Amino acid sequence: MSVVKMENAVKNYKVGKVEVPALRGLTLSIEKGEFTAIAGPSGSGKTTLLNLFGCLDKPTSGKVFIEEHDIITLNPDQLADVRNHHIGFIFQSFNLIPVLTAFENVEFPLVLLNELPAHRKTRVMEMLESVGIGDLAGRRPGEMSGGQQQRVAIARALVKHPDYVLADEPTANIDTKTGQEILDLMREMNQKHKTTFIFSTHDPKVMRFARRLIMIRDGQIESDERQ
Amino acid sequence: MFKIALRNIFRNKRRSVLTGLSIAVAVMIAVYLWSLISGIMDDLFDNMIRLNYGHVRILNTDYVKRERLLPLEANIKDYQAVARLADADRNVTLTVGRIKFGVLLEYKGKNKPVFGTGIVPENESPISHLDQKIVEGRMIEMGKEEMNLGASLARELGLKLGDTLTVVTQTAYGSITAMNLKIVGIFSYGVQSMDKTTFFIPLDRAQKLLDLENSATEIFIFIKDKNKGPEVAKEIRAKLDLAYPGKYMAKAWQEQELLYFYMVIARNVYAGLYFLVLFLASFTILNTMFMSVLERTKEIGMMKALGMKNRQVMGIVMLEALLIGTIASFIGAIWGSGIAYYLATRGLDFTATFETMGTINFPISSVYHALFSWGIVFFGFCMGILFSVAAAVPPALRAAKMEPTESLKEI
Amino acid sequence: MKKTLFTLAIAAWLAGAVLAATGAEIIRKVDENLIYKSARMEAKMIIHIWSEVRTKTMRTYQKGRESSFSVFLSPPRDQGVKYLKLKDNMWIYLPDVDKTIKIAGHMLRQSMMGSDLSYEDALESGDLLDKYTATLVSEEVVKQRPCFVVDLTARVKEITYYRRLVWVDKELFVPVREELFAMSGKKLKVMTLGNVQKYGSRYYPLYMSMRNLLRQNTLTELIITKAEFDLSLPAEMFTQSSLTK
């Protein structure tokens, strides 16, 4: 059973009066528990693809299904609910809320889900421990290294036990060694929590690390192989 | 959520402080300006009511048209009988007859047109507060040829306590008449129109001087609740029409066009100023909120990506403005009330300004006292918050419109 | 033709001159009749004002047309008030305050003792013909007495009454009515005279009424109750010191 899939998805961006095609009819299905890398040269449409999977945007034509629900029909508030309940995000530049501590950043999605404070606290601490920064709970993003920030971001993405996690070039902003640690962590989480991961990358090392590698070029799938 | 808004304020401390400061200053100005204007207007109305109009005033119908000329012949004959009509009304606490007359006061070669008023001294305390305003000597007494003179007038003419002054004027019938009046007291109201151009003499002496035996030119009526002026005036009018058809009329202070005119002007000018000040300040909040929202495009996109709804995004921005607005308004209200309190107790002295401006024709005090009231302070505080929040609406809408895809954009 | 026009013009001019001469003549005759070297009168002034009647009595001494001295005898309010007129000046003595006040400036036009007469009216002295051109305009019968109607128009502009119409009894040379006008043509005051009595060969009216048309519902009557003429009066009577005596 697929967690998320798209059928014949086309995405065109309007730049002035010109339509720039970013995705040219993609059909793709992600299965539960998969650890998928999406690779391709710059401008090939990786981010655009993740936008659609992430319910951040709607395709120009074609369909996107999350647990067999078509997202095309949903209004912005319903899309927000879908993201809230089903999807976790990890960003290239971490994108933590600078005014909140690590603990509060991780807590944020639970607040949006209206979880009870007591419940939140245990889950956040568990999560911070499991990404290995339990002792940094009180720090703000500005007081942490890139790797540590990205761990917080992973914790934030996983704390609500989403169906799948989207990560756009999660290692691009950190050094190779730390990047490897982050990948290891993601893989660990994938195995421990059976969380589906979909991440984009340029990096051949990262590609090799993935269980499934989808290569795209000019908005079309070039190859799709499981390792 | 609250935490985010609160901490966002401290993100760019300088900006928040400047925004807050402009709101605080605006609220402060609004509060003390209102206190001051209210104080001045209250003082003016109070003076006008007490010195010029009473709560309700009975006049000869002919007097009304030519009031500026003080036409003595249009008087109230047997005024005590007329006053008794009003006394019968249970709202009425006091009725007093007065005679106002114009005189060219002459002393040692200097002369000056002034206004004399014949009063019943023992009734004056609640009306002109004359007993409290005597700065030298004592109040005049009924039946004696004495006068109380305005301090500035005395200075101008070189008169002093104990001097005797011959007042020459015309009677109601037009004959030349004169009376020697001894200055037994000098008063100072701190009101130019009083201190510079008026004197008081006992009513019976005024009646004798002006050949107005048993008459008065006006009857002041004071009532329990001054807000009931028009109702009481109406009842008295009905009685007057019955007893003296067409001869006399009664007017409540609220029905005085001049007072009403001042009231409307004051209200409009004030409201205009008040909202202008707040409006300008709200621009700073609009501006800073826009800046901080645009700066956080990516962060807001991320929050939306994590499932935050448009409403919540708006809320967080407005909350931020509300917090700044509340804190700033609170500070501004405290500053404003401080100034207002100072102005209420100490006053703002314009005596020197008025001296150079010459005689002003309405009884405005030379020392302004603000009216200090928590209502004004609280209103200013609320208005500060209201304007802050209102100004945050456009930036909040802008934030709500931001796309969640912004979060994945790398620049 | 030219010649006849010329003669007519001359005739008209001459006629005008004659009429003017007659007008002036009439006024001069009136003056001769009314002005004595000295006089002593007692009079009652009745002032009707706003449905009230106020009566004052006074005694007046006159010397020629230039000087007069009056004392009010009643009512108590006015008792002892004295007026002194010397040429164009007037003083009032107020016993209540023991002060003499000179009437000057704007006060001159004000009512005298609340009457319809102004101080200026009372002050009027000197020859009317100095300031006015008199013209006999018509003849009318007033109160069954045939009268001349003389128009007096001022030769100067700064004057309270620019024009006066005087009705003069043809036989007695006593004025019976006078109307006073402002320069605008507005009628200001109306005076009537009556009760003419004979003193020697001369006539004198003992009743006078004056209505100031600028005031509403007022009328002042002056009734001379006693009149003696050409008696000897002490000279110091017509000095300021007599006011305070």
Ligand SMILES: Nc1ncnc2c1ncn2[C@@H]1O[C@H](COP(=O)(O)OP(=O)(O)OP(=O)(O)O)[C@@H](O)[C@H]1O
């Ligand atoms: N918001 C946008 N407006 C217009 N064109 C866009 C927009 N976003 C992407 N594109 C265009 O769509 C195409 C795909 O872009 P996309 O960002 O998906 O590529 P990418 O594979 O993520 O590239 P990169 O590796 O540089 O991140 C590119 O040609 C890009 O210029």
Ligand SMILES: [Mg+2]
């Ligand atoms: Mg990209």
